[in-house]
Amino acid sequence: MTILVIAEHDNAVLKTDTHKVVAAAAAIGGDINVLVAGANCGDVAQSAAKLAGVSKVLVADNAAYEHHLAENLGLLVADLGKEYSHILAAASTTGKNFLPRSAALLDVAQISDIIRVDAPDTFARPFYAGNAIATVKSSDSIKVITVRTSAFDAVEETGSAEVVAADAAHDAGISSYIGSEMTVSERPDLGSASIIISGGRGMQNGENFKMLEEVADKLGAGVGASRAAVDAGFVPNDMQVGQTGKIVAPELYIAVGISGAIQHLAGMKDSKVIVAINKDPEAPIFQVADYGLEADLFDAVPELNAKL
Amino acid sequence: MKILVPIKRVVDYNVKVRVKSDNTDVDLSNLKMSINPFCEIAVEEAVRLKEAGVASEVVVVSIGEKACQEQLRTALALGADRGIQIETSEKVQPLSVAKLLHKVVEEEQPQIVLLGKQTIDGDNNQTGQMLAALAGMPQGTFASEVKVEGDKVQVTREVDGGLMTVELNLPAVVTTDLRLNEPRYASLPNIMKAKRKPIAVKTPEELGVEIATNIEVLKVESPASRSAGVMVESVDELVAKLRNEAKVI
Numbered sequence: 197m198t199i200l201v202i203a204e205h206d207n208a209v210l211k212t213d214t215h216k217v218v219a220a221a222a223a224i225g226g227d228i229n230v231l232v233a234g235a236n237c238g239d240v241a242q243s244a245a246k247l248a249g250v251s252k253v254l255v256a257d258n259a260a261y262e263h264h265l266a267e268n269l270g271l272l273v274a275d276l277g278k279e280y281s282h283i284l285a286a287a288s289t290t291g292k293n294f295l296p297r298s299a300a301l302l303d304v305a306q307i308s309d310i311i312r313v314d315a316p317d318t319f320a321r322p323f324y325a326g327n328a329i330a331t332v333k334s335s336d337s338i339k340v341i342t343v344r345t346s347a348f349d350a351v352e353e354t355g356s357a358e359v360v361a362a363d364a365a366h367d368a369g370i371s372s373y374i375g376s377e378m379t380v381s382e383r384p385d386l387g388s389a390s391i392i393i394s395g396g397r398g399m400q401n402g403e404n405f406k407m408l409e410e411v412a413d414k415l416g417a418g419v420g421a422s423r424a425a426v427d428a429g430f431v432p433n434d435m436q437v438g439q440t441g442k443i444v445a446p447e448l449y450i451a452v453g454i455s456g457a458i459q460h461l462a463g464m465k466d467s468k469v470i471v472a473i474n475k476d477p478e479a480p481i482f483q484v485a486d487y488g489l490e491a492d493l494f495d496a497v498p499e500l501n502a503k504l
Numbered sequence: 505m506k507i508l509v510p511i512k513r514v515v516d517y518n519v520k521v522r523v524k525s526d527n528t529d530v531d532l533s534n535l536k537m538s539i540n541p542f543c544e545i546a547v548e549e550a551v552r553l554k555e556a557g558v559a560s561e562v563v564v565v566s567i568g569e570k571a572c573q574e575q576l577r578t579a580l581a582l583g584a585d586r587g588i589q590i591e592t593s594e595k596v597q598p599l600s601v602a603k604l605l606h607k608v609v610e611e612e613q614p615q616i617v618l619l620g621k622q623t624i625d626g627d628n629n630q631t632g633q634m635l636a637a638l639a640g641m642p643q644g645t646f647a648s649e650v651k652v653e654g655d656k657v658q659v660t661r662e663v664d665g666g667l668m669t670v671e672l673n674l675p676a677v678v679t680t681d682l683r684l685n686e687p688r689y690a691s692l693p694n695i696m697k698a699k700r701k702p703i704a705v706k707t708p709e710e711l712g713v714e715i716a717t718n719i720e721v722l723k724v725e726s727p728a729s730r731s732a733g734v735m736v737e738s739v740d741e742l743v744a745k746l747r748n749e750a751k752v753i
């Protein structure tokens with residue numbers, strides 16, 4: 197049994213999502229290889245070689261993989277993946293994009309978003325926005341899986357795997373990258389932050405998110421948002437926490453001016469400690485909060501900032 | 505150009521489902537069913553492309569029991585031209601859904617297939633990508649903007665960290681994210697008109713697709729429940745609890 201893990205990276209840095217997917221692979225058991233597909237991604241391969249439990253790193257360094265276009269990466273992973281018992285990627289927007297393509301090319305199902313490994317063919321995954329957890333068993337010869345990274349602890353960087361070139365070049369030639377607008381932030385990203393403070397519609401505008409940023413800076417926290425706050429244009433889309441945004445499970449999650457709709461809870465209810473600040477005592481967010489503060493956020497947040 | 509929009513009948517997004525006491529599944533009896541919100545956004549986008557003169561016909565297709573004709577009618581009332589129901593009482597998994605849709609794509613030859621990025625019951629987020637692979641088409645997933653230019657389509661995608669724009673050769677698959685548009689409400693005259701629009705019924709056998717069950721559900725459970733904690737009276741008390749009791753700051 198050999199497992200192929202597809203690394204998550206930006207050609208320069210290996211993301212900690214990969215450390216967590218390797219942890220899921222280790223829970224399945226067997227030999228673990230990591231595929232680093234990108235362009236000029238040698239440094240990433242060196243980082244991947246340090247992940248505990250990994251025996252081999254395959255590097256597919258080719259311009260066709262630079263932007264992780266699903267058409268090209270999907271072909272590569274289906275090609276290399278034939279030799280493996282399991283193919284795993286993070287349930288990130290990259291993993292969700294290319295991996296189902298590879299699964300279809302291999303004519304096998306994909307199991308999305310696993311949160312637990314029970315056996316090499318049996319996994320748990322949430323559905324219905326996390327209101328139910330299914331234990332599923334796959335009869336496919338190759339198990340293709342995306343991993344909910346918030347459910348696994350990163351492996352250490354104590355390994356020293358061999359790094360080999362995978363010279364499979366696949367360019368489907370049907371899609372091209374035009375550009376991207378990435379939000380740059382000094383704060384920890386939501387996937388790795390141990391504290392997150394999120395704002396909702398109650399914040400009223402984007403300017404008011406500065407209040408949350410100040411608190412975040414004192415706590416070393418990441419800043420998130422509800423869909424309502426993103427839709428209203430207060431903050432960029434990649435800050436959305438929830439069923440269809442980021443799924444997070446930090447040590448501390450502070451929800452400010454967020455009502456607690458099912459879809460928002462789906463993204464944060466596995467946080468260790470939840471704090472809710474809301475002026476409506478009936479807000480459903482209080483039903484999942486460890487500490488609730490019924491208050492006007494425009495009083496409470498500046499006071500919190502002053503007292504930290 | 506023709507646009508094909510696959511839609512799924514799912515439990516309404518406002519409903520909080522419960523797990524059956526025998527842990528075999530969730531209990532959907534007597535719950536309100538609706539068109540999957542992401543599919544509704546896909547229908548809206550297709551209709552807008554038609555209104556803008558880019559598309560000439562919008563065909564909606566749903567795989568499921570007869571009841572899913574309700575959701576096809578909803579889509580027809582929103583402006584789609586005709587419907588196709590693929591009748592089955594089985595729970596069809598994404599790979600088989602994609603295979604069925606691939607057959608429909610071969611018959612209909614659409615230039616764009618617009619799907620939802622995910623269903624809110626299965627939360628799979630796979631079908632569009634699988635269909636694209638089977639049909640050899642490029643894909644623009646999690647779209648927040650779709651622009652057709654000649655024989656190409658530019659799709660702005662919502663990705664971790666921001667937005668990414670890709671250009672795809674047509675025919676292409678596009679899957680919708682929440683911010684692509686805000687679906688309209690169907691007007692009464694359009695609901696009446698929709699009743700006369702045609703819905704063709706086919707079966708998986710007719711399409712020559714065997715519905716596979718590669719994945720068996722062993723059990724379904726409720727998530728570990730979280731109980732409400734305490735209400736604090738002041739910011740001071742909150743800070744004290746976080747420092748001394750929870751020890752998280």
Ligand SMILES: Cc1cc2nc3c(=O)[nH]c(=O)nc-3n(C[C@H](O)[C@H](O)[C@H](O)COP(=O)(O)OP(=O)(O)OC[C@H]3O[C@@H](n4cnc5c(N)ncnc54)[C@H](O)[C@@H]3O)c2cc1C
Nearest residue numbers: 396397398422423424438439440441453455460475476493
């Ligand atoms: C298919 C689908 C997917 C979705 N996915 C997501 C998702 O991923 N993430 C997500 O978040 N949502 C998602 N939603 C939307 C979700 O259903 C809710 O609409 C949304 O979460 C509401 O955001 P909110 O809590 O900020 O706004 P509201 O529900 O409007 O709540 C605002 C809260 O702020 C409080 N408030 C207002 N002013 C103050 C003040 N001065 N001081 C203190 N409190 C104040 C109010 O009491 C209220 O509780 C999805 C919906 C659908 C249909």
Ligand SMILES: Nc1ncnc2c1ncn2[C@@H]1O[C@H](COP(=O)(O)O)[C@@H](O)[C@H]1O
Nearest residue numbers: 510511567619620622623628629630631
């Ligand atoms: N039974 C179905 N009938 C028609 N379309 C479907 C069906 N299941 C899934 N789809 C389409 O595939 C999208 C993604 O579904 P999923 O991969 O299951 O999350 C949906 O938004 C629909 O557009």
